[in-house]
Amino acid sequence: MEIEIFRKFLSGRGLKLTNQRVAVFNEIFAFHGHFEPERLYLKIKDSGTRASRASVYRTLNLLVESGLVEKITRTEKGNVYEHTYGHRHHDHMVCEVCDEIIEFYSEKIENLQDEICRKNNFRGVSHTLEIRGYCGKCGRQR
Amino acid sequence: MEIEIFRKFLSGRGLKLTNQRVAVFNEIFAFHGHFEPERLYLKIKDSGTRASRASVYRTLNLLVESGLVEKITRTEKGNVYEHTYGHRHHDHMVCEVCDEIIEFYSEKIENLQDEICRKNNFRGVSHTLEIRGYCGKCGRQR
DNA sequence: AGTTTAATTGAAATTTAATCTCAATTTCAA
């Protein structure tokens, strides 16, 4: 279970798996998709558990450090995250009109990136490839 | 000249090429590289011209809309821009230690992206590919 | 040249995501 990974990550740092942290964790892993911290905070609030904004943000950062969650992009109105554990790495297309996010993965692009890193004597650790434009629905309307 | 393009862009909108706008433009096109709005503002201040922060930000947005300048990434401490007119599109590798930015371009990756867009019925307009990791210098030290 | 009109400017206020502060509370191992 993913929660065990989180627990181990925490105890490795002398930190505790508190109710608030569990609440944040559960809300994030309850669905697959992208989310913003503020909406996450509100969802937790709705679910009945009490966890302050400060705790939500703090836990989110811990989850990112643990590798279970990734910050996938920074929009004008803040960061966007997704839980990545158990999901294959992928990149995103974002519709500029309706904000729809389409996920994609290209082995070829991944390999080309590795090649470019080697050529430049650069040790790549992570990357973000975001294509912005118009989704099928919104593209048609112009 | 690039300034003519800007002038035309402005007049097409009924806007004027003022001293402040010229100052922002000149400072940006005086060198090739990446910059943050605040540093740009300070450089203009140093150069003697008077232009408020508000004007710098406003002009920067106009330059982006005109296509002469691009917002290339959003860091924790704000946006990073570069003037792109006359420069071929390229992507970036960013060293997590020293913040060095290495530019690269891959025709193959560009083509693969176009292909993926077609497949997903997505009209790609722009993209950002940022590889994070360790540059040669900083990678050696670990 | 003088008048009208619209755009522009800048100082300060505002917005907003995210972080920080710190006193009170909780946790847990000894």
Add this chain to the structure above:
DNA sequence: TTGAAATTGAGATTAAATTTCAATTAAACT
């Protein structure tokens, strides 16, 4: 049970970016 250490949350703070709005400037039109 006790004490050290971690955690929490309400509110303060930070900082990038935008907005406000009265004063100024530039152009367009008699």
